[in-house]
Amino acid sequence: MSGVTPAAQLRALLDEARHAVVFTGAGISTESGTPDFRSPGGIWTRMAPIDFQDFIASEEMRRETWRRRFAMEDTFRAAEPNRGHRAVATLVRRGIVAAVITQNIDGLHQASGVPDRQVIELHGNTTYATCLDCGERYELAPIRAAFETTNVPPICVKCEGLVKTATISFGQAMPVLPMRRAEAATLAADLFIVLGSSLVVYPAAGFPELAKHNGAKLVIVNGEETGLDRYADLVLHEPIGDTVGGAVGVN
């Protein structure tokens, strides 16, 4: 396809697709100003993440977890969907993309208009909390107000279980239902598009491999090289918003 622009190549693959699946990582959200926790210089290279077992075992660790989460609140709240998110939402609306599998926890795909049922969150969602025992949902604003008054980590009013942001922590099992849905979506895909993931975090990174082995075309748009570049049908080391926005015709 020499002489054809990358955007045109991506557009051609999208035109042929009947059932595309998008897989997103931190790279799409950093274009909205959300920090990439795992990147060099990212938060987790300066401050060790708190393991799930420590969260369960220690009130002091829970207090520290919530302190850190609320310190991030302004950043998360300021982040808005960018051109890449809008392009993905447009492809979903056009019926070309059937599902969005994401490693991100910021809820920006839903904020850009992708229906909840078409977003599969492998690492959960940090924009709300749930009880670890009964699953009751809690909004963060009232938890923060209480925490900043009492300095006591939240407890479920229904069952007295521990309340935690709805994210998957280090040491916590991958969520069964999202993993199953992601696998089913991947196996149904004829085009699998990776946006902004270096594909180093397993088991999540196994999905593009599975798609490719199952006969789907594989596209990777990422700032840096990934371990799967050599298997992909199209690799673009370009900004996501410009590349995908350009291919889809979304600003």
Ligand SMILES: [Zn+2]
């Ligand atoms: Zn509960």
